[in-house]
Amino acid sequence: MKERRIPKETIDRLPLYLRCLNKLIDRGEENISSENFSSRLNLNSAQVRKDLSYFGDFGTRGVGYKTEKLASEIRDILNLDKSWSMALVGVGNIGSALLTYRGFDQRVFEVEMAFDRNPDLIGEELNGVEIEDVNNLVDRVSEKNIRIGIVAVPAQAAQEISEKLVEGGVTGILNFAPTLLDIPDDVQLAQVDITKELEQLVYYLQK
Amino acid sequence: MKERRIPKETIDRLPLYLRCLNKLIDRGEENISSENFSSRLNLNSAQVRKDLSYFGDFGTRGVGYKTEKLASEIRDILNLDKSWSMALVGVGNIGSALLTYRGFDQRVFEVEMAFDRNPDLIGEELNGVEIEDVNNLVDRVSEKNIRIGIVAVPAQAAQEISEKLVEGGVTGILNFAPTLLDIPDDVQLAQVDITKELEQLVYYLQK
DNA sequence: CAGTGTGAAGATGTTCACAGCG
DNA sequence: CGCTGTGAACATCTTCACACTG
Numbered sequence: 001m002k003e004r005r006i007p008k009e010t011i012d013r014l015p016l017y018l019r020c021l022n023k024l025i026d027r028g029e030e031n032i033s034s035e036n037f038s039s040r041l042n043l044n045s046a047q048v049r050k051d052l053s054y055f056g057d058f059g060t061r062g063v064g065y066k067t068e069k070l071a072s073e074i075r076d077i078l079n080l081d082k083s084w085s086m087a088l089v090g091v092g093n094i095g096s097a098l099l100t101y102r103g104f105d106q107r108v109f110e111v112e113m114a115f116d117r118n119p120d121l122i123g124e125e126l127n128g129v130e131i132e133d134v135n136n137l138v139d140r141v142s143e144k145n146i147r148i149g150i151v152a153v154p155a156q157a158a159q160e161i162s163e164k165l166v167e168g169g170v171t172g173i174l175n176f177a178p179t180l181l182d183i184p185d186d187v188q189l190a191q192v193d194i195t196k197e198l199e200q201l202v203y204y205l206q207k
Numbered sequence: 208m209k210e211r212r213i214p215k216e217t218i219d220r221l222p223l224y225l226r227c228l229n230k231l232i233d234r235g236e237e238n239i240s241s242e243n244f245s246s247r248l249n250l251n252s253a254q255v256r257k258d259l260s261y262f263g264d265f266g267t268r269g270v271g272y273k274t275e276k277l278a279s280e281i282r283d284i285l286n287l288d289k290s291w292s293m294a295l296v297g298v299g300n301i302g303s304a305l306l307t308y309r310g311f312d313q314r315v316f317e318v319e320m321a322f323d324r325n326p327d328l329i330g331e332e333l334n335g336v337e338i339e340d341v342n343n344l345v346d347r348v349s350e351k352n353i354r355i356g357i358v359a360v361p362a363q364a365a366q367e368i369s370e371k372l373v374e375g376g377v378t379g380i381l382n383f384a385p386t387l388l389d390i391p392d393d394v395q396l397a398q399v400d401i402t403k404e405l406e407q408l409v410y411y412l413q414k
Numbered sequence: 415c416a417g418t419g420t421g422a423a424g425a426t427g428t429t430c431a432c433a434g435c436g
Numbered sequence: 437c438g439c440t441g442t443g444a445a446c447a448t449c450t451t452c453a454c455a456c457t458g
Binding site: 198 | 307310365386404
């Protein structure tokens with residue numbers, strides 16, 4: 001195991017390795033080689049080995065990696081062994097979709113609170129979560145010790161909301177608004193930018 | 208103007224430049240320097256100049272860039288001067304959110320068709336779009352000459368659906384399913400992977 | 415003379431190639 | 437003998453630094 005700085009691209013790929021492993025485990029496969037791995041994810045096998053070796057010597061020479069063991073190691077590395085409760089702000093199109101989304105592992109990620117400023121929504125319940133007044137956001141988030149905030153409000157409101165989330169003690173923000181958030185360095189940001197993805201996509205569609 | 212290959216990171220940033228420019232134009236600013244630009248987007252000013260210079264000499268030495276002109280150039284480069292109609296597949300949580308999403312410029316991107324396999328949804332109308340039977344996808348997409356498909360179905364169905372979209376003549380796919388699609392090289396892929404973003408986010412939340 | 419455009423230097427990430435271990 | 441782990445070579449992207457121009 002080396003002590004070099006870990007490239008963010010490596011962190012980017014860990015969730016993909018994990019997904020691939022889960023599929024293999026479901027199928028009963030016990031081992032996988034970096035070569036097999038890399039062909040499933042279309043990348044170079046040396047890449048796979050290097051990525052994994054940043055965190056330890058997980059493989060066995062001449063054999064490969066044990067699927068179960070490696071999956072568990074990666075979950076550990078990514079912090080998916082804990083459970084993370086999240087506060088959602090903005091229960092519009094995307095917000096309400098997220099509240100009922102089944103895509104993420106419920107044992108790891110859970111939307112525990114939801115906020116909106118629309119009086120018609122406040123007090124309503126969606127998927128077992130009561131929608132609260134966004135004016136109480138700071139207090140409620142810090143009260144419940146929430147560490148992740150999801151910003152699903154219109155672009156104009158996104159900066160203000162993210163500041164409130166940070167004030168409430170959140171250390172990670174998942175932003176769906178198509179805008180750059182200005183947040184402290186010690187708060188982590190992940191961006192889901194649908195418009196940007198589409199705009200890039202059509203660039204490559206020109207002939 | 209140079210003839211070097213354009214880094215994909217540069218394409219990545221173009222939508223951000225455009226957004227920033229639109230804000231400035233709204234405010235009535237007529238010029239912007241690479242320095243000013245870069246501080247708004249937190250990147251290096253040489254980066255901005257280099258990115259833009261791949262496509263032409265848009266700036267004026269001693270002055271900067273004309274906001275209107277540069278915005279128009281970038282729209283051109285990204286192909287946002289055309290209108291792109293899209294076919295949405297899967298009208299569940301995320302799919303229906305996208306059908307009513309106001310985030311993207313309606314004159315450029317429009318969901319023109321929607322498909323699902325749920326008989327209860329087929330025939331319903333959402334935001335002016337009739338939900339059609341996914342079994343007719345290939346024919347209908349090629350009939351309407353759709354070039355972009357949005358995959359918003361569960362992971363297990365995503366590969367099959369993307370193959371149908373390609374068969375229908377789509378050349379770009381925006382995939383929301385948390386799975387790697389195996390598609391022909393001449394079909395462009397953009398991925399919106401919420402779970403992956405969250406998993407990466409919590410990696411950085413460890414202390 | 416302020417600010418662009420761009421070679422050259424530097425930083426970061428990927429792939430090769432192979433020693434070495436199980 | 438097969439496959440990992442990893443230095444070294446290579447490729448790509450970013451930043452520096454400055455010539456040059458409106």
